[in-house]
Amino acid sequence: MKTKAPHDLDTAGTRERIVRTASLLMQRQGYEGTGIKQISREAGATLGSVYHFFPGGKQELGTAAVRLGDEEFTELLRETLDAEPDPAKALLALTASLAEGLRDSDWLDGCPVTSAVVGTATSAPAIQQAAAEAFARWRGVVAAKLVTAGFADTDAEELAHTVIATLEGAELAAQVARSATPLEVAGRHLARLVASYRNG
Amino acid sequence: MKTKAPHDLDTAGTRERIVRTASLLMQRQGYEGTGIKQISREAGATLGSVYHFFPGGKQELGTAAVRLGDEEFTELLRETLDAEPDPAKALLALTASLAEGLRDSDWLDGCPVTSAVVGTATSAPAIQQAAAEAFARWRGVVAAKLVTAGFADTDAEELAHTVIATLEGAELAAQVARSATPLEVAGRHLARLVASYRNG
DNA sequence: CAGCGACTAGAGCGATCGCTCTAGCCCGGT
DNA sequence: ACCGGGCTAGAGCGATCGCTCTAGTCGCTG
Numbered sequence: 001m002k003t004k005a006p007h008d009l010d011t012a013g014t015r016e017r018i019v020r021t022a023s024l025l026m027q028r029q030g031y032e033g034t035g036i037k038q039i040s041r042e043a044g045a046t047l048g049s050v051y052h053f054f055p056g057g058k059q060e061l062g063t064a065a066v067r068l069g070d071e072e073f074t075e076l077l078r079e080t081l082d083a084e085p086d087p088a089k090a091l092l093a094l095t096a097s098l099a100e101g102l103r104d105s106d107w108l109d110g111c112p113v114t115s116a117v118v119g120t121a122t123s124a125p126a127i128q129q130a131a132a133e134a135f136a137r138w139r140g141v142v143a144a145k146l147v148t149a150g151f152a153d154t155d156a157e158e159l160a161h162t163v164i165a166t167l168e169g170a171e172l173a174a175q176v177a178r179s180a181t182p183l184e185v186a187g188r189h190l191a192r193l194v195a196s197y198r199n200g
Numbered sequence: 201m202k203t204k205a206p207h208d209l210d211t212a213g214t215r216e217r218i219v220r221t222a223s224l225l226m227q228r229q230g231y232e233g234t235g236i237k238q239i240s241r242e243a244g245a246t247l248g249s250v251y252h253f254f255p256g257g258k259q260e261l262g263t264a265a266v267r268l269g270d271e272e273f274t275e276l277l278r279e280t281l282d283a284e285p286d287p288a289k290a291l292l293a294l295t296a297s298l299a300e301g302l303r304d305s306d307w308l309d310g311c312p313v314t315s316a317v318v319g320t321a322t323s324a325p326a327i328q329q330a331a332a333e334a335f336a337r338w339r340g341v342v343a344a345k346l347v348t349a350g351f352a353d354t355d356a357e358e359l360a361h362t363v364i365a366t367l368e369g370a371e372l373a374a375q376v377a378r379s380a381t382p383l384e385v386a387g388r389h390l391a392r393l394v395a396s397y398r399n400g
Numbered sequence: 401c402a403g404c405g406a407c408t409a410g411a412g413c414g415a416t417c418g419c420t421c422t423a424g425c426c427c428g429g430t
Numbered sequence: 431a432c433c434g435g436g437c438t439a440g441a442g443c444g445a446t447c448g449c450t451c452t453a454g455t456c457g458c459t460g
Contacts, residue, residue, distance in 0.1 A: 014407085030319025033232035036448060046409050051449070053407095058448065108321055117376060118318040119230025121308055132376050161373070161382050162366065162389040169369025173361070176317060176332050182365050189362040193393050214437085236418060246439050251419070253437095258418065 015053045018043045023065035027112040031062050031120050031127065059124045062116055066127055069112030070134035077138060081145045088191035090145070091163065095187030098171055099180035107178045111171050138164050146194070155197050163190055215253045218243045223265035227312040231262050231320050231327065259324045262316055266327055269312030270334035277338060281345045288391035288398075290345070291363065295387030298371055299380035310375045314368055338364050346394070355397050363390055 021043035025034045036058055040050045054061040080097060084090040102109065117131040139160040146156035170186035221243035225234045236258055240250045254261040280297060284290040302309065317331040339360040346356035370386035 028319070028321065029323070030230055030232055032230055033319040033323065035446075037446080046407095047449085048408055048410075048451095110318075114372065115318050117372075118310075118315050119228070119233040121228065121375070123229070123233065128376060132378075135373055135376060158385045158389070161385040162370070165369035165373045165382050165386055166362065166366040167369065168372055169365035169367065170362070172314065172317075172368055173335055173365045175321070176328060176335060178332075182361050185358045185361040186365055189358070189393055192396065193389055196392065196396055235416075237416080246437095247419085248421095248438055248440075 014045055014049055018045050018050055018053060018061070019064045019068050022061050023068045023112050024109075026062065026065050026116045027069070027110065028108050028115070030118060031116045031124065036061070059126050062120075062124060063126045063130045066113055066116050066130040066134065069116070070130070070137060073111070073113075073134070074137055074141060077141045081141065085149070087146055087149050087151075088195045091190045091194065092187045095167070095170070095183045095190070098167065099174065099183040102171065102174055102183070103180060107175050110175045111168060114168055114172065135164060151197060159194055159197065162193070166190055214245055214249055218245050218250055218253060218261070219264045219268050222261050223268045223312050224309075226262065226265050226316045227269070227310065228308050228315070230318060231316045231324065236261070259326050262320075262324060263326045263330045266313055266316050266330040266334065269316070270330070270337060273311070273313075273334070274337055274341060277341045281341065285349070287346055287349050287351075288395045291390045291394060292387045295367070295370070295383045295390070298367065299374065299383040302371065302374055302383070303380060307375050307378045311368060311371050314372065335364060351397060359394055359397065362393070366390055 018039065022034070022039045025039055025042065036050060037047065039061070040047050050061065051057070054064065056063075076097070077094070080094045081087070081090045084093055113131050113134045116127055120127045139157070142163050143156040143160035146159055147153060151159070166186050166189075170182045173182035174180055218239065222234070222239045225239055225242065236250060237247065239261070240247050250261065251257070254264065256263075276297070277294070280294045281287070281290045284293055313331050313334045316327055320327045339357070342363050343353075343356040343360035346359055347353060351359070366386050366389075370382045373382035374380055
């Protein structure tokens with residue numbers, strides 16, 4: 001039962017600023033390529049604050065950053081899928097939205113979870129765990145949408161696997177090629193794949 | 201016109217050992233997470249040798265490592281696709297092969313290009329360039345296979361985009377989940393997607 | 401208003417980073 | 431026999447890494 005006094009808000013403010021900055025920087029530079037001092041500097045916080053909020057150090061902060069990316073993409077996923085009854089059309093809207101976001105950042109801001117998880121398998125297992133949970137949650141959201149639209153449970157779960165994997169891969173490909181084409185093509189193919197299960 | 205004296209072979213041996221070690225380590229730890237000293241130590245070479253062969257430093261070595269990964273996967277791609285006339289069946293064999301390789305390394309060795317390219321957009325543009333070339337070459341191999349199998353040029357090129365993107369994404373998902381399922385499901389869906397263009 | 405816990409502030413630790421530099425080994429050619 | 435260049439060898443540079451530590455500020459509570 002916490003009160004929402006200004007004190008608490010300020011606290012939450014600094015903590016959140018640190019996490020958001022960490023998420024953004026790790027998205028662009030990866031986990032290993034981002035330093036704690038750079039995060040604290042760009043977040044307008046001090047090193048003391050960072051270790052006050054994240055006594056577990058870099059790994060705990062990285063985990064929080066991945067969780068933030070998880071939450072944000074989960075919300076985008078839910079919004080986009082809810083706005084269109086037909087799952088195939090919704091996927092087209094989703095890839096278009098991702099392509100727009102990527103272009104707007106000059107192809108720098110890819111998937112925050114992907115960026116943070118690469119190369120941390122042995123050095124930061126907690127981050128791997130958080131990334132695994134994120135992917136599983138996203139698959140769950142896609143699968144739920146498909147089930148609601150009348151797909152069989154098994155088909156929905158398998159399609160959700162491929163939808164999320166293809167989105168990850170197409171986002172990376174688009175980033176590297178500095179072109180929206182991989183995402184646009186992936187959207188059309190995913191829509192076609194999903195539609196092929198509608199009557200069969 | 202170089203002679204193949206033992207002297208030259210030894211030279212090539214050290215250089216190649218360095219590149220192979222760099223490729224393996226960056227595959228597991230990412231570009232930023234791998235140090236030059238660690239590479240030279242594990243390759244059984246000295247720091248002097250590394251900078252003798254790669255005067256451009258870490259970025260040049262990383263670029264060579266990405267090119268090696270490019271060549272190796274290009275070969276695997278060609279071999280697997282050549283062994284089976286039907287592209288859909290060939291894709292199933294390919295995902296099975298990737299899943300096997302991933303499991304054999306205890307889910308540590310994902311795509312070497314992906315690992316190296318994440319987080320290097322601003323810090324090592326030469327690596328981005330090499331990765332873009334790798335993805336383009338792989339798409340070319342897949343597209344050529346599809347054209348040979350009778351697909352229209354446009355369909356073949358678009359499918360190649362999605363095949364490569366989905367393989368990348370599924371490999372990453374399998375690595376994070378420590379499970380072959382994402383790759384297996386992706387293989388079946390890619391086969392289905394490709395087959396859907398056969399008569400349409 | 402005294403006291404206390406939450407938070408800020410940043411100097412500085414040992415280790416490691418990418419990289420440079422000098423010294424010397426080894427081997428083929430003349 | 432001697433030289434010269436390809437390659438090895440590793441000490442050490444300044445910078446940065448993740449992290450610890452002490453000191454101090456702030457605002458709420460009794």
